[in-house]
Amino acid sequence: MxxxxxxxxxxxxxxxxxxxxxxxxxxxxxxxxxxxxxxxxxxxxxxxxxxxxxxxxxxxxxxxxxxxxxxxxxxxxxxxxxxxxxxxxxxxxxxxxxxxxxxxxxxxxxxxxxxxxxxxxxxxxxxxxxxxxxxxxxxxxxxxxxxxxxxxxxxxxxxxxxxxxxxxxxxxxxxxxxxxxxxxxxxxxxxxxxxxxxKNGPIALRQAKKSIQLGTEADLATGLEIERQCYQQTIPTSDRIEGLRAFKEKRKPDYKGK
Incomplete structure (x- = not known):
């Protein structure tokens, strides 16, 4: 068992x-x-x-x-x-x-x-x-x-x-x-x-968690820099484009974690 x-x-x-x-x-x-x-x-x-x-x-x-x-x-x-x-x-x-x-x-x-x-x-x-x-x-x-x-x-x-x-x-x-x-x-x-x-973007979820966890124990300026770096990780993803298209087309996004 x-x-x-x-x-x-x-x-x-x-x-x-x-x-x-x-x-x-x-x-x-x-x-x-x-x-x-x-x-x-x-x-x-x-x-x-x-x-x-x-x-x-x-x-x-x-x-x-x-x-x-x-x-x-x-x-x-x-x-x-x-x-x-x-x-x-x-x-x-x-x-x-x-x-x-x-x-x-x-x-x-x-x-x-x-x-x-x-x-x-x-x-x-x-x-x-x-x-x-x-x-x-x-x-x-x-x-x-x-x-x-x-x-x-x-x-x-x-x-x-x-x-x-x-x-x-x-x-x-x-x-x-x-x-x-x-x-x-x-x-x-x-x-x-x-x-x-x-249902939300899996890469965004991981980066949001990382930003919160690392930033919480840092001073504000450092935390904001951590957030900026984590945000940047979401920019080149196909999920981000899918989110924009789904918003425009008024449908639920189909995120793939890519």
């Missing part, structure tokens, strides 16, 4: 499912290795958007596999935490837009995985949290860095220092996630969002 499953919707949407529902979709070493392979394959595919979710209805991802970790040496723990962090970075650096479909609990490394996605949506019954301090450790896969950048240092400190998960409604209020849906609506709404994204 695959620990990470991927299904393609209309070729342009990759639906990635962490498939360890019996272990709350926790991040075992084997699952991480499979996820890296899946991401590599998606990067080479025709996908324009990727959705990441968890199998079942109880958990998106409960974080690290703590049962696996109990028997590890200190050095093995360090290497495992690095592997989780490296995998999360690989998600963040995927060239296409990514959506975390948080269908259940997202704790520790599970929330850190969601934080690495471009957009987060959540089911109304889900809870999210960086709970590591309750285990006498700290977030080790980017949580102390990405969460403050997303919701502000004070709110992030409260979440991390208390180790207390927040509800879906609270997550929306603090801008940790973009949208909340009922359990029945979550999948359809997320796929509709992905379709809305995927």
């Amino acid at each position: 695959a620990l990470v499953e991927v299904a393609y919707i209309n070729d342009h949407i990759a639906l990635i499912t962490l498939n360890r529902s019996e272990a709350a979709n926790s991040l075992s070493n084997d699952l991480l290795s499979e996820l890296v392979n899946v991401l590599d394959n998606i990067e080479q595919s025709e996908a324009r958007v990727a959705i990441i979710t968890g199998a079942g209805t109880k958990a998106f991802c409960a974080g690290a596999d703590l049962k696996e970790r109990i028997g590890m040496t200190d050095e093995q723990v360090i290497q495992t935490v690095k592997k989780i962090g490296d995998t999360v970075v690989k998600v963040e650096q995927l060239s296409i837009p990514t959506i975390a479909m948080i269908n259940g609990a997202a704790y520790g490394g599970g929330l850190e995985l969601a934080l690495a996605c471009d957009i987060r949506v959540i089911s109304e019954d889900a809870k999210v949290g960086l709970t590591e301090t309750s285990l006498a450790i700290i977030p080790g896969a980017g949580g102390t860095q990405r969460l403050p950048r997303l919701i502000g240092p004070s709110k992030a400190k409260k979440m991390i220092f208390t180790g207390t998960p927040v509800s879906a409604e609270q997550a929306v209020d603090m801008n940790l996630v973009e949208s909340m849906y009922t359990n029945d609506q979550l999948s359809d709404q997320t796929i509709d969002l992905a379709r809305t994204i995927a």
Whole structure:
């Protein structure tokens, strides 16, 4: 049984499912290795958007596999935490837009995985949290860095220092996630969002993501230069001409990613 499953919707949407529902979709070493392979394959595919979710209805991802970790040496723990962090970075650096479909609990490394996605949506019954301090450790896969950048240092400190998960409604209020849906609506709404994204120019999507990611951490002047360079990458494409023709002819464009 695959620990990470991927299904393609209309070729342009990759639906990635962490498939360890019996272990709350926790991040075992084997699952991480499979996820890296899946991401590599998606990067080479025709996908324009990727959705990441968890199998079942109880958990998106409960974080690290703590049962696996109990028997590890200190050095093995360090290497495992690095592997989780490296995998999360690989998600963040995927060239296409990514959506975390948080269908259940997202704790520790599970929330850190969601934080690495471009957009987060959540089911109304889900809870999210960086709970590591309750285990006498700290977030080790980017949580102390990405969460403050997303919701502000004070709110992030409260979440991390208390180790207390927040509800879906609270997550929306603090801008940790973009949208909340009922359990029945979550999948359809997320796929509709992905379709809305995927209908746009694929080269433009990649360049827009690159410009935002690189520019956000730079000063304004540098960010504007990054934007200019990314914009220039779209100019010589046939998709740009197709967009202009479709506008003129009042029809939907047929983008090819070229």
